[in-house]
Amino acid sequence: MALLPMAPQGLIQQKNLVEQVADFLTQGVIEQRFMPGERLSEVQLSKDLGVSRAPVREAARLLESRGLLVSRPRRGFFVKALDAVELQDVFDLRLCLERHAIERLAQRYTPEARLALERQVDVLCEAAASDSGTRRIEEDLQFHRLMLHYAGNERLLRAFEGLAHELRLCITLITRTHEAPETIATSHYQLLEALASQSGPACREAIDYHIGVARDSVVRGINEAGVQEEGGAR
Amino acid sequence: MALLPMAPQGLIQQKNLVEQVADFLTQGVIEQRFMPGERLSEVQLSKDLGVSRAPVREAARLLESRGLLVSRPRRGFFVKALDAVELQDVFDLRLCLERHAIERLAQRYTPEARLALERQVDVLCEAAASDSGTRRIEEDLQFHRLMLHYAGNERLLRAFEGLAHELRLCITLITRTHEAPETIATSHYQLLEALASQSGPACREAIDYHIGVARDSVVRGINEAGVQEEGGAR
DNA sequence: CTCTTTTAAACTGTCGACAGTCGGCAGTCG
DNA sequence: CGACTGCCGACTGTCGACAGTTTAAAAGAG
Numbered sequence: 182m183a184l185l186p187m188a189p190q191g192l193i194q195q196k197n198l199v200e201q202v203a204d205f206l207t208q209g210v211i212e213q214r215f216m217p218g219e220r221l222s223e224v225q226l227s228k229d230l231g232v233s234r235a236p237v238r239e240a241a242r243l244l245e246s247r248g249l250l251v252s253r254p255r256r257g258f259f260v261k262a263l264d265a266v267e268l269q270d271v272f273d274l275r276l277c278l279e280r281h282a283i284e285r286l287a288q289r290y291t292p293e294a295r296l297a298l299e300r301q302v303d304v305l306c307e308a309a310a311s312d313s314g315t316r317r318i319e320e321d322l323q324f325h326r327l328m329l330h331y332a333g334n335e336r337l338l339r340a341f342e343g344l345a346h347e348l349r350l351c352i353t354l355i356t357r358t359h360e361a362p363e364t365i366a367t368s369h370y371q372l373l374e375a376l377a378s379q380s381g382p383a384c385r386e387a388i389d390y391h392i393g394v395a396r397d398s399v400v401r402g403i404n405e406a407g408v409q410e411e412g413g414a415r
Numbered sequence: 416m417a418l419l420p421m422a423p424q425g426l427i428q429q430k431n432l433v434e435q436v437a438d439f440l441t442q443g444v445i446e447q448r449f450m451p452g453e454r455l456s457e458v459q460l461s462k463d464l465g466v467s468r469a470p471v472r473e474a475a476r477l478l479e480s481r482g483l484l485v486s487r488p489r490r491g492f493f494v495k496a497l498d499a500v501e502l503q504d505v506f507d508l509r510l511c512l513e514r515h516a517i518e519r520l521a522q523r524y525t526p527e528a529r530l531a532l533e534r535q536v537d538v539l540c541e542a543a544a545s546d547s548g549t550r551r552i553e554e555d556l557q558f559h560r561l562m563l564h565y566a567g568n569e570r571l572l573r574a575f576e577g578l579a580h581e582l583r584l585c586i587t588l589i590t591r592t593h594e595a596p597e598t599i600a601t602s603h604y605q606l607l608e609a610l611a612s613q614s615g616p617a618c619r620e621a622i623d624y625h626i627g628v629a630r631d632s633v634v635r636g637i638n639e640a641g642v643q644e645e646g647g648a649r
Numbered sequence: 650c651t652c653t654t655t656t657a658a659a660c661t662g663t664c665g666a667c668a669g670t671c672g673g674c675a676g677t678c679g
Numbered sequence: 680c681g682a683c684t685g686c687c688g689a690c691t692g693t694c695g696a697c698a699g700t701t702t703a704a705a706a707g708a709g
Contacts, residue, residue, distance in 0.1 A: 197488065198693075224660070233694045234661090235469070242473060246480040248573075254431065255661060255700065270568045273519075277571070281511035334504045337511070339482075340574050432663075458690070467664045468691090489671060489691060 198232055202240035205230065207346065210249050210260055211353050217262035221250070247346045263351065265403060271347050272396040278341050279325065279392060282332035283376065283384040290376055294331035298373060301327055306366045317365075318352050324369060351399050368394060432466055436474035439464065441580065444483050444494055445587050451496035455484070481580045497585065499637060505581050506630040512575050513559065513626060516566035517610065517618040524610055528565035532607060535561055540600045552586050558603060585633050602628060 206226075209215045221241065227234045241258045244250040250258045263271075286294065301324045308320045322345055329338040368391050375387035440460075443449045455475065461468045475492045478484040484492045497505075520528065535558045542554045556579055563572040602625050609621035 222660070233692095235693060238661095239473070239476060242476055243480075246477075248570075256702095257661065267570075270570045273515075273568050274570045274574060277511060277515035280515075281507075285507075334507050336482075336501075336504045336508045336578070340508060340577070343574070343577070344570070456690075469663060472691090489669095491691070 198236040199239045199243070202230060202232065202236050203243050206240055206244050207249065211350055215260045217260050219260045221258045221260065223257065247343060249346050249350065263347070265400070268351055268399060268403065271344060271351060272392060275344055275348065276389070276392050278329070278337060279388050280385055282329045282337055283388045284381050285332040285334065286328060287376055287379045287381055287384045289333060290379055297327055297331065298324065302366070302369045302373060305369060309363070309366055318349060321365065322349065432470040433473045433477065436464060436466065436470050437477050440474055440478050441483065445584055449494045451494050453494045455492045455494065457491065481577060483580055483584065497581070499634070502585055502633065502637065505578060505585060506626060509578055509582065510623065510626045512571060513562070513622050514619055516563045516571055517606070517622045518615050519566040519568065520562060521610055521613045521615055521618045523567060524613055531561055531565065532558065536600070536603045536607060539603060543597070543600055548587070552583060555599065556583065
């Protein structure tokens with residue numbers, strides 16, 4: 182069987198097999214086709230995707246570096262199971278990064294950055310009003326990516342990217358408890374206002390509130406959903 | 416009954432080939448046996464190390480995720496060349512992470528953490544007085560690792576680890592301009608004092624000063640050494 | 650029937666090999 | 680004399696295979 186939509190729309194170049202497999206695995210983890218704690222067999226994946234083990238292996242390593250998989254020596258790869266504590270850690274690190282980023286950005290708030298962020302909020306609102314889950318999350322993440330980008334430190338963005346996958350996982354898992362889309366949009370406008378004021382403390386307060394809301398929403402979702410702690414101990 | 420595998424931390428046992436190769440490559444990059452911008456051939460490395468290409472490949476991917484190598488599709492791996500801007504970015508992100516960590520740590524400063532940090536400073540002083548370069552840097556990094564660890568967010572530590580290799584590279588490249596070891600030791604004592612006071616602002620001030628000194632030292636070193644910008648454009 | 654021992658299957662880690670592609674060099678044409 | 684085209688070598692991306700180890704089940708003892 183064909184593994185992935187063969188024709189990447191219009192683009193001449195085909196991505197590496199590694200990246201294709203990585204995308205497939207990422208989707209699988211996010212959509213919970215691979216359950217947390219589940220063991221992923223290299224040979225099985227190879228057969229299913231119709232490729233050799235080498236690309237699967239590299240892709241798995243990639244996912245591991247992104248925190249979506251964990252590898253135990255001689256045991257193979259397992260889907261990362263996030264518990265409540267780790268979830269708190271994710272949001273704590275996110276807060277750390279975004280605080281720093283927004284304060285930096287406030288000091289160099291160019292019209293270009295402002296325009297890009299405002300446009301992204303518009304897109305976000307549109308997505309929130311019309312579409313469902315996935316795209317809403319994606320546009321939300323994109324806004325924060327832009328913020329990190331215009332903060333002017335590429336490494337800051339890279340660190341965030343490393344977290345983004347776990348973050349997306351957290352959020353997707355409990356998308357039902359997401360606040361009303363309008364609330365989220367409003368929250369982003371507050372960020373824009375704080376940035377426009379170019380006041381460090383105001384920005385910090387805004388981002389603290391913004392991320393706090395998101396974190397509480399996720400935590401609440403976890404509690405409501407009743408965590409099935411199957412992955413368990415080592 | 417079957418006897419369990421002896422000493423788990425035995426030095427005899429060989430780590431994964433991948434890790435061994437990764438260590439070799441890391442050493443090579445840090446010691447500048449591989450010059451910045453240089454292309455690394457997989458087959459050449461395989462022959463030199465007497466292993467297959469598979470472990471070399473995985474190790475290179477690992478180094479890439481750590482920021483020591485960059486890969487261009489179909490071209491192979493190249494040694495990362497750090498310019499002045501990126502160097503600033505490294506220290507900026509480091510500041511971001513350590514600020515957050517030390518403020519967290521101040522709020523949960525257990526006797527255990529205090530003891531561990533104090534012991535590490537002692538070790539650091541000893542190393543500074545006796546040994547040369549490499550070990551001094553290693554013990555310095557270890558202190559900060561401990562600080563991040565006791566801050567209680569594993570992801571914070573992981574982000575720092577991702578930066579540590581680049582940081583080590585920065586520092587090693589210009590080790591000659593390192594401040595007098597005693598100065599560094601004193602600076603660490605200031606961190607301990609700030610932590611003991613459990614005052615957030617005091618901690619922030621201390622870490623800002625500490626990292627600022629390191630950054631200035633490195634930047635000064637770069638300027639003095641005269642950067643050979645050979646890596647250059649794409 | 651339960652617990653231990655033995656055996657077999659499956660998997661990962663590693664290897665060597667093949668095909669497609671990229672960069673460079675020579676030869677040719679304007 | 681300069682620019683374009685076709686060929687050559689080298690290298691990466693990918694593949695299938697083998698050995699050692701871990702897991703799980705089957706067989707045997709109490």
